[in-house]
Amino acid sequence: MDSRLPAHLEVAGLIRSVEAAGGFAAVLSKGERDAGTIMVVVPENGGNSRVYERMPQLDGTRQWHCSYREDPEKKQEFLDYLNRRGRQDPDLWIVELDIAQGERFIGLEMNSG
Known part of the structure; x- marks a missing residue:
């Protein structure tokens, strides 16, 4: 049982x-309601967004990793990335967390500075 x-x-x-x-x-x-994967988008002051996905580890666990960072000069590429990932995985949830240090809500600590 999962x-x-x-x-x-x-x-x-x-x-x-x-x-x-x-x-x-x-x-x-x-x-997908029950078994879908989750991708988290964390913007910083309305831009410089980061994308986090859980990646399988050798020990069988899954940990959050930054899989993509927005280039402020190429905002369309960021949107294209999200759209492409959604097409690749129809079970994928994409959730945006618009709050300071949004990574803390997925258990990651960000270094200040």
Whole structure:
């Protein structure tokens, strides 16, 4: 039996956590309700967004890793990346966390400075 939390519940929890902390979160793309994968977009001051996805590790766990960073000079490439990933994986949820240090909501700490 899979002990993984259904995707729709994890997404709902992320959104509630961000909103409770005074931020805004939105589902940009809905994936498969139970077994869908989740991609998190974290913007910084409306730009310089980062994309996080869980990647399988050798020990069988899955950990969040930054898979793409927005180039402020090429904003369209960032949108193209999100659209391409959505087409590659129709089960994919894309969730934007618009709050300072959004990585903390997926268990990552960002170094200041």
